Amino acid sequence: MEKDSNGKNSNRKLTRRKFIVKGDLWLLLCLLGVLAFHFFAARERKAEGERYAEITVEGQVDAVVSLSEDGVYTPARRPAVQIQVRDGAVGFVHSDCPDKICVHSGFLSTPGQSAACLPNKVVLRVALRKGQPVDSVTY
Numbered sequence: 001m002e003k004d005s006n007g008k009n010s011n012r013k014l015t016r017r018k019f020i021v022k023g024d025l026w027l028l029l030c031l032l033g034v035l036a037f038h039f040f041a042a043r044e045r046k047a048e049g050e051r052y053a054e055i056t057v058e059g060q061v062d063a064v065v066s067l068s069e070d071g072v073y074t075p076a077r078r079p080a081v082q083i084q085v086r087d088g089a090v091g092f093v094h095s096d097c098p099d100k101i102c103v104h105s106g107f108l109s110t111p112g113q114s115a116a117c118l119p120n121k122v123v124l125r126v127a128l129r130k131g132q133p134v135d136s137v138t139y
């Protein structure tokens with residue numbers, strides 16, 4: 001009986017092994033597919049464009065600042081307002097407004113996000129520029 005079951009076992013093992021090998025192959029292919037997808041998706045995302053911050057004062061574009069270069073920007077017409085780019089994010093770091101809502105908005109990094117200093121009429125907006133990298137502002 002033991003012999004019999006042993007034989008059955010090894011038989012079963014053999015079939016199971018074959019199945020696993022076949023399954024492994026599919027798993028490997030799936031994994032490769034997923035990896036390739038992520039790889040190309042990441043490349044696509046990188047090629048999508050460069051993030052930049054558009055700073056408007058009184059509704060007029062005052063500056064376009066690349067988020068890939070750290071620095072501090074002060075609009076010429078608003079010397080009391082300081083906007084900083086840090087680690088790919090941008091935000092108000094200083095303002096003479098009474099509420100400081102702009103400073104409390106923190107740092108933005110996602111295209112479409114915006115922050116504003118209403119008393120100073122300064123608006124900060126993160127956007128994505130496709131294609132060529134933006135000309136960065138010299139501070």
Ligand SMILES: [Zn+2]
Nearest residue numbers: 095097102117
């Ligand atoms: Zn403010």
